[in-house]
Amino acid sequence: MVLNERKIRILEAIINDYINTAEPIGSRTIAKKYNMGISSATIRNEMSDLEEMGLIVQPHASAGRVPSDKGYRLYVDNLMPKHDITPAEAAFLHQMIINNINHIDFLMKEIAKAISVLTRYATIVSEPKFYKTTIKHVQLVPIDERSIVLVLVTDSNVVRNQVISLADAPDYEQLQRLTSLLNDRLKGLCSADIGDALFTDIIHNAPEADRAAVSVILSTIMSAIENEDGRQVYAGGVKNILAFPEFSDVDKARKLFHALEEREMLITLLNSGDESDKIQVVIGSENTVDEMKDCSLVKASYRFGGRNYGSIGVIGPTRMNYVQAMSILSGVVKNINKALGELSGG
Amino acid sequence: MVLNERKIRILEAIINDYINTAEPIGSRTIAKKYNMGISSATIRNEMSDLEEMGLIVQPHASAGRVPSDKGYRLYVDNLMPKHDITPAEAAFLHQMIINNINHIDFLMKEIAKAISVLTRYATIVSEPKFYKTTIKHVQLVPIDERSIVLVLVTDSNVVRNQVISLADAPDYEQLQRLTSLLNDRLKGLCSADIGDALFTDIIHNAPEADRAAVSVILSTIMSAIENEDGRQVYAGGVKNILAFPEFSDVDKARKLFHALEEREMLITLLNSGDESDKIQVVIGSENTVDEMKDCSLVKASYRFGGRNYGSIGVIGPTRMNYVQAMSILSGVVKNINKALGELSGG
């Protein structure tokens, strides 16, 4: 069976209508609403064909049709109009990213929030990977007699705090010395560069009195930088899910909420698919995660100098507004990449 | 009408039953379940009195009774058994607090999470107030040519990061000098101590080349420390709300979710009531916030040396388990206070 122009227009009508109304749509409605110059009976015949092709389904015998996951897939891959974000949205995103580009941890949360506000869907983001990130600066800051803060700045400008408890914390001058020492030895290195040899070398070259402290501090630095999967993932706008009729059953909503609080699940989601620059769409049953079978995920990676940096995903019902989600996401990614580029260039 | 012993026992039975089942409870059920040696008819008469007193209400004519907010109030103030947390819970809380007491920002989030897990209610916490908190240490850390990080450690061991953008960031040695300068002048001061005079004095005594940077840095420190309401509030376990039958209506749940994302609302909630050491309970309609009229809030402040530090609140339906919420909350607060005490003593 051939998917002619008319079938495509009917499919588009069904998808557009369903995205807006969340109600199954019948032949008569299409005939009236989108006057295509053909009768409802003809549309009925075409719809019968579309169903046979698996592009639309009937929830029950006397109901209208609803797009299937396969239908959405065709739509997303071939039919969907490309369109950009509005200048206002672009300006808003650009400003927000420029303002916070120096503080990536914070920026990621703001982005998640902003995207959920613009799309009214849930947003998940992952921070830049630490793996193969190099140390730009370490700084030891005194707290009290038994603890200090390790501040770690990486080349991707992620700032991390880590409180370290010590039996007997060094005083301020000692910390200054240790800070200099550590920066001299560690600056510009990535986790792979810091082997056991360097590790013990630094300890042995430290003043006798500082060795215990240096050992603890080095371990903390190592574990912070090694923990590749330790990067943060944030979810924003999760409550938007409650606004969709597909989640009017509280139990269903609760399950999805629960899933979206699972770090591992979010990481799995964001890491799925290839890591190309393209925006990827995972529709309903294509999801490997069970709780997501009724949802779609639109995701993109932001990058910097060819290294994979992190990902951003928009989660909505399968009938989500793919055009809007994809355009906003691409706007965000473009702006982040641009800002990160300027950062490395400047 | 006098509230005799028997009426009290019946009221307790109604409240306990309703806390567990969320179903109106009738006279026959009480007679059977809690054998008090009196017939359902007698209980009926007593219940009629309790209703007249406004302690219980009937959702509709042929239904059982449900405690009123006034009934809960009486229960919480006078009838409720005091009981402590289990040794296991106590050990768990104690360990978590001791482990993280040096990093209060993080600790607060962990506490919110832990309380929601233990109680299955939502938890809100506010970080220690910055107001009248003194500066323990400031540290400037380099990021790149155009930005530095300000790390601020207060006497309550809160560690704050703030990225500062500068037209031309000082180099490392310059930052060292500035760090020393700022520590010399600011250590031990609270926001009220840092007036305009000191402010300009520091700037004028700084080397000519550093003045622009010092000015920006000082402003950042000031705004961080002055912003009394700028303290963070976190909500945890909000999704637990979806498990309660009183929120099986998604719309109701959505409204509460929305409210619990409003910073201002949370601050209002946590600041309501007096600031004594006592655990406070706000029941249903006693709430000033509209969205909370169906909920109760159990809240406590944790303190340190007589200064108000911050608050923790547990939010559940009005039929929440007050005994459990209050015991866990008091356990948490006791442990925090103890840990904070040790901190200042050690």
Add this chain to the structure above:
DNA sequence: CTTAGCACTCACCGCGATCGAGTGCTAACA
């Protein structure tokens, strides 16, 4: 004061009737 008895109320459940949106099929038509 307590309790058995009883009439009454009313939410809830299950049932059948009705309604209507939507379909598929058929036959007529261009």
Add this chain to the structure above:
DNA sequence: TGTTAGCACTCGATCGCGGTGAGTGCTAAG
């Protein structure tokens, strides 16, 4: 051959109705 009007049919949703049962309030007797 494709399009369309007509029609029977399907089936979820809605409504009305009587029955059921939990629960009450009242009354009168113990």
